[in-house]
Amino acid sequence: MDIGGTESMVAGALLSGLVLAAIAMLAQRRVGWVAAWSWCGLLWWLVVIALVTLVPLYGIDLAVPAETRSETCSLDYGGPAPEGFWILSGGQRLLNTALFVPAGALLVVAVSRWRVGWIAAPLGLIGLAAYSLMIELVQLELARIDRACDVTDLVDNVTGAVIGFGLGLVVALVLRPWKRR
Template structure:
């Protein structure tokens, strides 16, 4: 089996997903308006980026990870099993986990603020982002081959980032006012 992973694979995957989402945005921009189009396709693209950064092996697939070398459960220690320094971001893994979810929270608010029920959908969306984070951690636990560690602290950091993004999204929604671009019902 050929090892796959590393920053190059993550960047290539992000670029490919960006192209697909950009083309889809071009097709849907007239129907949705530019703010909603950018928010929808931007959110989808960013969710793919999150998956790539968290599920692609950092330094290429390690091949076989022996059963005794992997954690049997998620770490519940504050800070978790990850080292302080991180391979992509000098600020440390906790900062990366927080920053990674800020755009998702902001784009989520822009997506739902287009509708009158956005005030109800936005908190549900934050819960969905929390569930997405928990699902990523579960995959990291179950797939030892990707050589990642399941850590509950990551979920806390991700939700913190989503909440910070939520606040940023509220400000952006007030500036961009996506509800102005709603199409009237036919």
């Protein structure tokens, strides 16, 4: 059975998006539309990140054993990743950074409804960094998905989350979810 490819990524994103949109519609009456949609948006984006980073780019047969497996993550800053990538020009580093921007922004908007958001937002940012680290470790362990564990990816992902965090502060000030119900 072949698994992978952009079709799998898109199908997973669409299916999870539909499920989380339904949940947001149900939750918005209880917590307000900003909180409901930002929480479900954050969860959806975390699923999208997992799909983009852990689903093989091309269909692979999981029954084939991985002959070569790296024992450690690449600590070579700049990493083994190619300069170009098939989705957008600008290199894989730009894509790794951009991938985490929405998560950082949605995190801030999601938690800003409650007073505990001042504590939850920075902790959530640490959680996004841990999520990125977990993805890199999964890539290291699962050589069959044809992905590389790389410290550069971790740095770029965290940079994107921090940029998103800053954007989320601005969006939260505009939407003011603490005033909505």
